[in-house]
Structures are given as C-alpha cells and as structure tokens.
Amino acid sequence: MKKKKVNLKDLKPNSEEQHSHDDGHNHSGNSSKVKAYIPAIISFSMLIIGIALDYFNVTFSKNWLRIVWYGIAYLPVGLPVVKEGWESIKKGDVFTEFFLMSIATIGAFIIGEYPEGVAVMLFYAVGELFQNAAVNRAKGNIKALLDVRPNEALVYRNNDYVSVSPETVEIGEKVQVRVGEKIPLDGILLSDKGSFNTAALTGESKPDTIAKGEKVFAGSINMDGVIEIETTKKFKDSSIARILDMVQNATARKSKTELFIRKFARIYTPIVVFLAIGVTFIPYFFVGDYIFRDWLYRALIFLVISCPCALVISIPLGYFGGLGAASKNGILFKGASYLDEMTKVNIVVMDKTGTVTKGVFKIKNIVLSDGSLSEAEMMRYLMAMEEQSTHPIAKAIFEYKADGKYFQASEVTEVAGKGLKGTVNGKTVLVGNKPLMTSNNIEVPSETEDIVESIIMVSIEGKFAGYVIIADELKDDAHDAIKQIRESGISKIIMLSGDKDSITQQVAKEMGIDTAKGGLLPEDKLNEVEKLMSENDGRVAFIGDGINDAPVLAASDVGIAMGGLGSDVAIETADVIIQTDQPSKIARAIKIGRSTRRIVYQNIALAFGVKAVVLILGAGGLATMWEAVFADVGVALLAILNAVRLQRMTWS
Numbered sequence: 001m002k003k004k005k006v007n008l009k010d011l012k013p014n015s016e017e018q019h020s021h022d023d024g025h026n027h028s029g030n031s032s033k034v035k036a037y038i039p040a041i042i043s044f045s046m047l048i049i050g051i052a053l054d055y056f057n058v059t060f061s062k063n064w065l066r067i068v069w070y071g072i073a074y075l076p077v078g079l080p081v082v083k084e085g086w087e088s089i090k091k092g093d094v095f096t097e098f099f100l101m102s103i104a105t106i107g108a109f110i111i112g113e114y115p116e117g118v119a120v121m122l123f124y125a126v127g128e129l130f131q132n133a134a135v136n137r138a139k140g141n142i143k144a145l146l147d148v149r150p151n152e153a154l155v156y157r158n159n160d161y162v163s164v165s166p167e168t169v170e171i172g173e174k175v176q177v178r179v180g181e182k183i184p185l186d187g188i189l190l191s192d193k194g195s196f197n198t199a200a201l202t203g204e205s206k207p208d209t210i211a212k213g214e215k216v217f218a219g220s221i222n223m224d225g226v227i228e229i230e231t232t233k234k235f236k237d238s239s240i241a242r243i244l245d246m247v248q249n250a251t252a253r254k255s256k257t258e259l260f261i262r263k264f265a266r267i268y269t270p271i272v273v274f275l276a277i278g279v280t281f282i283p284y285f286f287v288g289d290y291i292f293r294d295w296l297y298r299a300l301i302f303l304v305i306s307c308p309c310a311l312v313i314s315i316p317l318g319y320f321g322g323l324g325a326a327s328k329n330g331i332l333f334k335g336a337s338y339l340d341e342m343t344k345v346n347i348v349v350m351d352k353t354g355t356v357t358k359g360v361f362k363i364k365n366i367v368l369s370d371g372s373l374s375e376a377e378m379m380r381y382l383m384a385m386e387e388q389s390t391h392p393i394a395k396a397i398f399e400y401k402a403d404g405k406y407f408q409a410s411e412v413t414e415v416a417g418k419g420l421k422g423t424v425n426g427k428t429v430l431v432g433n434k435p436l437m438t439s440n441n442i443e444v445p446s447e448t449e450d451i452v453e454s455i456i457m458v459s460i461e462g463k464f465a466g467y468v469i470i471a472d473e474l475k476d477d478a479h480d481a482i483k484q485i486r487e488s489g490i491s492k493i494i495m496l497s498g499d500k501d502s503i504t505q506q507v508a509k510e511m512g513i514d515t516a517k518g519g520l521l522p523e524d525k526l527n528e529v530e531k532l533m534s535e536n537d538g539r540v541a542f543i544g545d546g547i548n549d550a551p552v553l554a555a556s557d558v559g560i561a562m563g564g565l566g567s568d569v570a571i572e573t574a575d576v577i578i579q580t581d582q583p584s585k586i587a588r589a590i591k592i593g594r595s596t597r598r599i600v601y602q603n604i605a606l607a608f609g610v611k612a613v614v615l616i617l618g619a620g621g622l623a624t625m626w627e628a629v630f631a632d633v634g635v636a637l638l639a640i641l642n643a644v645r646l647q648r649m650t651w652s
Contacts (some may be wrong), residue, residue, distance in 0.1 A: 167234075194216070474511075494514060599632070
C-alpha cells in the first residue's frame with residue numbers, strides 16, 4: 001500500500017500568515033485584536049440602544065429615523081459579509097454562507113424586523129471573531145514550538161562579512177556564525193570544530209560536537225566560538241524551512257470526515273435555499289388565510305438556520321486544534337488525515353536502535369578476573385589502548401572516570417577483526433574479543449558465552465584481567481512507553497531491528513514486547529510490515545529513526561519518525577514526527593487523535609441535532625429569528641468553544 005505524500009511548497013518567510021476555508025473565509029493573523037472587535041462593539045451598542053428605545057416606546061424611534069438607526073448599526077458587521085457574498089457570486093460560487101446571511105438579514109429589514117436583521121449579522125460576526133481567536137491560538141502553539149527561523153546571515157562578500165536575509169544567500173557562499181546565533185542555512189563546517197544545540201531539530205538537548213567537513217543544519221544554535229560554514233542548500237530547501245512549511249500547511253491534508261462535511265454542505269445548502277423558496281410560495285395554494293409576510297419570515301428563518309457555519313467552521317477548527325495540541329506536546333502531524341489514522345492503529349511495529357534505545361554505547365558492567373587489579377587500574381590500561389581509536393565503543397569506554405594518572409600506550413597495532421595489541425607501562429596488553437584472546441593462548445571464563453552484548457576483554461602480560469560489557473542504553477521512558485501504548489488499546493507490539501537477534505530478543509523481553517526479530521535488512525523490515533498490513537483489518541504504525549527505516553516509514557499506514565527533524569528523509573517519508581525523541585509520546589499521539597475525533601463527532605451531532613429541530617419549528621412557524629440565530633451562530637460558537645477545549649487538555 002503506497003501513500004500519497006505531501007508536496008512541500010516553498011516557504012515564504014515574510015508572507016502574511018492566513019487561515020483560509022474553502023468557502024472563501026479569510027482571517028488575517030496580523031490585524032490588531034482591538035481593531036478587529038470595533039465593528040462588533042459599534043453594532044452591539046447601537047442594537048442595545050435601539051431595542052431600549054423600542055421597549056420604552058420613544059417617539060423618536062417610530063419614524064424613518066428608526067430604519068436609519070438600525071441600518072447604521074447593520075453596516076459595520078453586515079457590509080463586509082455582503083461584499084464577500086457578492087465576490088463569491090462573481091466567482092460562480094452562489095450558495096455560500098455569506099449569500100445566505102446577506103439574503104436573510106436584508107429580507108428581515110424588508111419585512112420590518114430590523115433588530116433581528118442586525119442581531120443575526122452581529123452574532124455571525126462575533127462567531128467569526130471567536131473562530132479567528134481559536135485559529136490564532138492553535139497557530140501560536142505551532143509557532144512557539146518552531147520559533148527557530150534564522151533572521152539574518154553574515155555572508156563573506158567583497159572581502160567583508162555583510163548581514164543579509166538568509167533567503168538571498170546562494171549555495172557555496174561562506175557564512176560566519178557567532179556564539180548564541182542560529183545557523184541560517186544548511187552547510188558544511190569550515191572551522192576545525194563546533195558545538196551546536198540541535199534541540200529544535202532533533203529533540204536532543206545535549207550539545208552536538210561537529211568536526212570540520214561535517215554537515216550542520218539550519219536552526220541549530222552555535223554554542224562555542226565563532227565558526228564558518230559553506231552553504232550547501234538555499235534557505236527554501238533547508239531542513240528547518242521545510243519543517244516549518246510542513247507544519248504550517250498541515251491542514252491542507254484534510255481528513256475524510258472534513259472532506260465529507262464540506263461536500264455535504266455544498267449539496268445541502270442549495271437544497272435548503274430552494275426549500276425556503278417553497279416555504280414562501282407553496283402555502284399560497286393550500287392555505288386559506290395566506291399572508292406573504294408571515295411565510296417570507298418563516299423562509300428567512302429557514303435560510304438562517306440552513307447556514308452550515310457550525311459544520312464548515314468547527315470541524316476543520318477541531319482538526320486544526322488537534323494539530324496545535326499535538327505540536328504543543330512535541331508531536332508533528334503532517335495533516336489532519338493522520339489524526340484520524342492514529343485512532344485506527346491496532347498494531348505498533350518499532351525499530352530498536354534510536355527508537356527505544358539511545359543509539360549510543362554505554363558501559364553496562366565491568367568484571368575483574370581476580371583481585372590482583374582494581375577496577376580503576378584495569379580501566380586505565382584499557383583506556384590507554386583505546387586512546388587512538390575512533391570506534392563508538394572506544395568513545396563509550398572514555399566516558400569512564402578513572403582516578404589517578406592515565407597510562408600511556410606504545411607500539412599499538414590493530415589485529416584485524418579481533419582488537420588491539422600494544423605495550424602499556426612496559427607490559428604487553430591485549431584488548432578485544434574472544435578470538436583475540438584464544439589466538440594468544442589466553443583462557444577466557446566460560447560465563448562470557450552467555451553474554452549477548454558487546455564484550456571488550458583485557459589481558460595483561462598473558463593473563464586474563466577482566467572484561468567490560470558495552471550495551472546500547474534504553475531511553476529513560478522506554479518502559480513507560482510500552483505500558484502506555486498497551487493502555488491506549490494497541491493489541492500487538494512488534495520489534496524489528498537490524499541489530500543481532502540475540503540482543504533484539506533480550507531488549508524485547510526486558511520491555512515486554514510481544515514479538516521481536518533481529519538481524520533484518522531494510523527490505524526485510526519492509527516485507528514484515530507489508531505482511532502485517534495485508535493480514536490486519538486495522539492500521540499498522542511503524543516507528544523508526546527516519547533514515548535507515550525510510551522505506552518502511554513510507555509503506556506503513558502511519559509512519560512515525562523519532563526525533564528525525566534534522567533528516568530530509570524523515571520529513572519526506574514520515575507522517576508523524578516525535579520531535580522530543582521520546583517513545584512515550586507515541587501513546588500520547590494516539591490519545592490526541594482520539595480526543596480530536598471525539599470533539600469533531602460531538603460538533604457534528606450538535607450541529608445536525610439543533611438545526612434539525614429548529615428547521616422543523618421554523619417551517620411550522622413556531623421559531624422566531626432569535627431561535628434561528630441560536631441554531632446557526634449559537635451552535636457554531638458552542639462548537640468552536642468545544643474545539644478550543646483541545647488546547648486545554650492534557651494527556652499523560
């Protein structure tokens with residue numbers, strides 16, 4: 001099963017950010033909050049004064065001035081809507097909410113129901129303001145999470161460093177980055193070394209040390225000294241730009257529910273318009289005391305109720321709120337459709353290294369053969385031998401803090417596939433695996449046969465001194481992650497790894513995983529996942545590191561990358577990205593998806609239920625324009641407030 005992937009658009013950093021509905025709605029995020037509320041405040045104030053004048057039967061309000069007063073009250077909130085309706089009609093889209101609201105409110109003025117006309121449009125405008133605020137809140141969560149966009153780049157041009165916009169920097173130019181500044185573009189390090197905070201990209205809070213000639217990513221923060229880089233990508237193609245683009249355009253991938261509601265609204269709206277026309281004229285042929293004004297009023301109520309605001313606003317907003325809530329929790333969904341997909345997942349397949357383990361070697365245990373050497377002394381011999389090695393295991397050994405003076409090794413030679421041989425303090429030292437020991441007639445303890453992790457054995461002067469067990473370390477929340485995934489209702493958890501099968505089985509057993517297979521190539525993992533997908537009625541989620549597991553991430557129903565934001569492969573292939581690199585966030589992603597779906601279904605039931613009741617009452621003449629306002633704008637407001645709840649929820 002092959003998924004259609006999102007085409008990432010070029011990011012325009014300086015463009016105005018907008019939220020847009022398919023029906024033509026536009027809400028600018030840059031306008032002043034106070035300014036946005038002024039038209040509604042003016043209309044509300046004039047409406048209240050007008051109703052008070054009517055209530056107290058003031059003579060001033062009984063003539064043409066009454067029409068003028070309510071007309072002026074209508075204009076601040078009504079004119080923009082009427083204008084939008086007219087623009088939509090010119091584009092060929094007649095049956096929009098703007099058209100419906102315009103016809104209904106202008107019709108109310110024609111039959112003399114001035115307060116109702118103003119009230120309908122006022123409440124509609126307030127609903128729009130609520131929606132705008134909710135959208136901006138959700139956007140704020142995303143912006144706060146990814147506020148790592150570099151603002152400037154110091155580029156070497158004409159024998160001097162000049163500050164320019166990152167968008168203007170070409171490939172191959174030399175850029176200087178000072179301490180505490182963000183790397184403006186992807187590139188390679190020209191300086192001897194550098195230390196970078198890559199938390200925004202990988203979720204790793206520990207500074208990452210990079211050597212000369214290695215890659216650096218835009219969005220990383222320079223932690224140590226002034227450095228120089230040579231750019232390898234334009235800003236629009238950099239990792240951070242594509243991530244920002246992905247998140248900000250996540251709502252473009254709509255859920256099936258959202259798409260259905262929009263299609264339904266476009267069909268049902270014109271039907272209700274024609275029914276409203278029927279409500280106005282058909283009774284003429286069947287009702288003895290037919291009064292045109294009364295039946296027109298019922299038709300106008302019908303039109304107001306028919307406006308699909310609650311559906312076309314609150315449902316996308318519900319999904320947008322889910323995306324924002326996920327982002328706030330360090331989980332990036334590529335689109336609303338994957339919020340739905342996460343609710344259907346019943347099998348979780350995960351990689352081992354980098355997913356549930358840290359992917360770095362650590363000393364697990366140190367065992368001495370006898371009491372002739374202390375632990376620290378044996379480790380000083382070992383560290384002296386490994387000093388020149390760049391192997392990951394050597395790095396793990398050097399994390400050991402040995403007391404006393406470090407030893408110096410000489411005449412160190414590598415024995416291919418076995419280890420190292422050399423002299424430390426005048427003594428012959430062997431460091432390596434069992435074949436190295438046995439080839440030099442050194443007896444190895446039988447207990448080592450049962451150890452599945454990597455073992456570094458040490459002999460001094462032809463005598464076995466001890467060994468060090470090196471193992472990949474489980475992530476701090478690995479056990480909690482498996483527990484929470486099971487509690488979220490997942491029926492089966494499987495581990496697939498390229499590491500040795502014995503190690504994979506041990507890790508799986510320790511974590512309580514149902515099934516595990518090790519020693520797999522990427523194509524083997526792909527075959528296993530495709531087999532599961534063909535045999536399973538639900539959805540299969542695969543969790544990997546985003547690089548080696550790219551084929552499986554792309555093929556699975558839901559591909560989840562762990563902390564893979566620095567990788568182009570992760571951005572292209574994964575559907576969900578756990579930014580904080582914590583496996584416990586997987587269960588949280590499932591819970592957020594389910595909460596979002598529940599909110600959306602509640603809004604659908606609320607909108608359809610209330611509208612159906614008031615439509616029947618309106619057709620029968622039992623509902624006034626005020627009930628119609630509630631059925632339309634009131635329900636939309638309630639649905640919006642319900643969707644906003646996602647921003648306040650917590651998921652443990």
